[in-house]
Amino acid sequence: MTGPVVFVEPATEHAGHWQDAVIKLATAATAQGHQTVVVTLNGIPGHIHDALREHGIRVAPRTEGPSSRFLALLGGAAHRTATAARCLLPHRRLPHQITLLARCLIEAASLRTAHHTLGRSPEVAVVLTASEALHGLTRALSRTRHLRVVHEVITTEDGLIRALGRLTRPGEVTVLCPTAAVQGEISILFPDLNTDVHPFALAIPEDRITADERTHARRALAIPQGEPVLCLVGGWWPHKDMATVAAALERLTRPLHVLVAGGPTDPVLMHQVATAPNVTLHTRPGSLTPADIRQVYAASDFTAVIRHPGVGKESGLVADCARLGVPLLLSDHDRDLTSRVHGWAVVVPPRDPAALAYAIDHAATHPPSMPPLTAAEDLGLCTPAQMLALFRELSDTLAAKEPTP
Known part of the structure; x- marks a missing residue:
């Protein structure tokens, strides 16, 4: 039995890809002997949930552990505030900034839930539809080394969000970008961030x-x-x-x-x-x-x-x-x-x-x-097993860079 693998899906209300990708990835991980957990705090369609269960994959639809519940509570409050701000404010920059914070908190809560569910840190943890901002803060709040698939850059950080981002270093996360264009945008915004480019879509x-x-x-x-x-x-x-x-x-x-x-x-x-x-x-x-x-x-x-x-x-x-x-x-x-x-x-x-x-x-x-x-x-597409191997390689690289306690 190899180390546990965690997928977070989705971290936002709109997934950046067909959601059956998580079924294929989780099934490939289970077939290789990994203990596999899919965290779905924002919910997933019923047919995706059922398919995961049918393949013997553990699904965590609710927070587990006090730190996860606290982070999710804050994230939910931030999300509601962003929704109200979109209705009340004539310009959309502020609501988008609050949404970035809400996504960060829910991502961190999801990763903490995975840690609590497993009783240990996962060998590979991947947020499959990650926010384009606050990468280091998510790492710090979750206390989990992880990979982040950023499908696109929808908005950029204003002053307050940038200040929050500077509180932590994003050295123990890697952002996986599906195209060189997305990587270019991310690299301009976060020049010190680990990034890699690989299509996310899977081939069977x-x-x-x-x-x-x-x-x-x-x-x-x-x-x-x-x-x-x-x-x-x-x-x-x-x-x-x-x-x-x-x-x-x-x-x-x-x-x-x-x-x-x-x-x-x-x-x-x-x-x-x-x-x-x-x-x-x-x-x-x-x-x-x-x-x-x-x-x-x-x-x-x-x-x-x-x-x-x-x-x-x-x-x-x-x-x-x-x-x-x-x-x-x-x-x-x-x-x-x-x-x-x-x-x-x-x-x-x-x-x-x-x-x-x-x-x-x-x-x-x-x-x-x-x-x-x-x-x-x-197009550079790979099979689920090949994608899992890429995730493991990138995770191993992060582990090697992790400072010794």
Whole structure:
């Protein structure tokens, strides 16, 4: 039996990735003989909780130990204060600062819960959706050496938060960034912080969608066989350029089924899509399970990932295409990403509805090529076991740097 492994998921109300990643990582850890704990103080979807339990993985949904309860109490109060401030204050900087503090406290409470549950420090502890700030303070409050996966930098620290951050040194944490762009932002904000770059999305060799699945998915979603289908998967977050997508769909010259899955969406843009002359709209709203997402992709001929120029965060949807074998239309918003999918994705200029409409029209009659079997490797994705090995390597490096008591 090797040392215990802890995953914290999520540390914020919006996860930065499909949450089934924690199932795959925790299952891989258990298969290797680790005692595995998943701490979920902010809650997780029921199907994720059930799947973890089915694999014999211990789930800690509530605080354990007095220090964890105290930190969680403070974190909850800070979160409520941030929510009230967003309603009362005309500018959003202060609410964001309070949210950074709330996330720090909940992360620390989660790690203290893991320590109390195990009765010892974990060999590997990973906050899978960590805050982009107060790294050292989280380490000090939790008293736990850990890794932090920061998917994006949403806000920066103001004076008070910076002062709190300076109270502690972040030397015993490592921030794992899914792209070089995110690492660049983190390194500017925290030049003394340990950082590393590796995609977070996971690859499973057996993931690719089969021809039979495609037929069954069309029947299940009542979409006629043989007619072209574009899917748009996931929430319409600010980094996505859905206005360009909606404008492009209005310009189509050929009939197309558009399958919108997940949320949130923009009701104004949804109406624009629904009333587009050549579009037949289908929707799968709300929270989707991994099986739901797979069915949506299986029912579709291709998907589109259209973002604003300069967005450098990891795209879980592009990773989906690489893993599952889904043809892709991609905006040229990130040159590094474009270079990695060269040869299998159809790349279109950003913020260009006419060019996107032409690409969609062409794809409807000449379906794009499926990603090759090497697509996941091209993106640098690794299996859960390989990701766990990376976590262990980074944790061992931190342990070596830890000062001797």
